[in-house]
Amino acid sequence: MHSISDLIRQLDERTTSAALLLKKAQNQAIKSADLNALAFVDWEAAQALAVQCDAALAKGNTRGVLRGIPISIKDLYPVRGMPTRAGSRAALPSDAMDVTSHEAVLVARLRAAGAVIFGKTNMHEIALGSTGENVWTGDVKNPFDPLRQAGGSSSGSGVAVATGVGVASIGSDTGGSVRIPANFSGVTGFKPTHGAIPLEGALHLSWTCDHAGPLAHSVADCALLFEVMAARTLEATRIARVPRFAVPASWLRGRLSVEVHDHFERTLARLAALGAQLVEVDTPLLPRAAQCFTDIVQAEAAWVHREALGQGGVGFSELVMPALQRGQTLKAGDYIDALHARAAIAAELDAILIGCDAMLLPTSAVVPPLRGQTQVQVESGSATVREAVLGQTLPFSLAGVPALSIPTGLIDGLPVSLQVVAARGTDDALLHQGQWLQEQVGQRLTPFVMQ
DSSP states (O other): OOOHHHHHHHHHHTSSOHHHHHHHHHHHHHHTGGGOOEEEEOHHHHHHHHHHHHHHHHTTOOOOTTTTOEEEEETTSOOTTSOOOTTOSSOOOGGGTTOOSOOOHHHHHHHHTTOEEEEEEOOSGGGOOSSOOOTTTOOOBOSSOTTBBOOSSSHHHHHHHHTTSSSEEEEEESSSTTHHHHHHHTOEEEEOSTTSSOOTTSOOSOTTTOEEEEEESSHHHHHHHHHHHHTOOOOOOOOOSOOEEEEOHHHHTTTSOHHHHHHHHHHHHHHHHTTOEEEEOOOTTGGGHHHHHHHHHHHHHHHHTHHHHHTTOTTOOTTTHHHHHHHHHOOHHHHHHHHHHHHHHHHHHHHHHTTSSEEEEESOSSSOOBTTOOEEEETTEEEEHHHHHHTTTHHHHHHTOOEEEEEEEEETTEEEEEEEEOOTTOHHHHHHHHHHHHHHHOOOOOOGGGO
8 A cells, every 4th residue: 555645746747646546445445345434425526526636736736735635534524515423313413413514624624635535434423432333334344354343433434544445534532533443453543632633613522532633554644644634744853862662561561461462562672672762650640541531521422412412312322322321410520520630640641751752552452352242351351342442542532642553463363553652742753753663663454355
């Protein structure tokens, strides 16, 4: 799979075309249709856009950074001319319901940069979950094994990228919803610093934890998409010394499956052999992150969907309704306590990360579970899928710090990834560091439908 930069060069040299790239995406969509990545697609409208891009390129117009690149969008971002359903049958807040005349700011920025937006991707209902299982739209299936979960909530985005249904996709990440599906589908995912990419016009789950972010085939691709959506140019930072990485070993102890733990240790050993400095750090407040996150997200989600809940919650499935109901009944004091706990956790992470290039840990504690599976085995015993999958990513959405998920190999044919976390506001440095890490320990993984 070519990088976005390579494809743009080919477009400029007229050795490929936007129409051809779109046709390849459409062919792959047909080939991988059973995986259920797409919620809505308009190939005819996208073809018209691609033709316009090719005509502009033929006249020498190369102003759009993404000129002719086919990209899909998670179905909680309004896209002009496309419905927004967020994987639910419930009545969505009025400003996100079946939008046809306007779109989210980040979508408008992608469009202005020349991206050919061809469709919306399936997702875990209202983004409240990490499995990609959905009773309304059907499960999104893992591209390495359709019997397994694709991760969530940006499940369709991960699968679309992995299977070549477009060059990249835009997801959202409230507790891991870009990084988990990136891990499970064997692609790269980037969650920037909170607020770096505007969320105006998007359907929120938890406005204090929500992040927008790209899923693509490389850190370099994610960096380019970030520049467009954040409307900024990355600084050309370089680290002129041995990289220094924090490892939260004491917090990870017992949290990982044996196989993921062994793979992570081998990855660290490879980095150490390259001269990287690995420093074990204590994170005494991180064990509080899961409950703090749960209280904040459920309370805010219940407020976002208060109108539908006030009508009895018709259209919400049993997979999300209990969490919304708990959010409705959470006491104000408990919510405020969670906000204070978050501030302490964020301060702890800030103190650790400011002295390191990044923190390293697995993205998920386990390989993709089977669809319908609710319990998994980790070194300390049995854990829920939510604990094992979401537990490794949610602290960093909670704290609003930037994080990458980079595929590093396969365990019994299933993807495993390295999570790279950096200090708040250091997105530029993280992306440069992530490119180096991808070159050293990353792997390009190929799902069965691409073989």
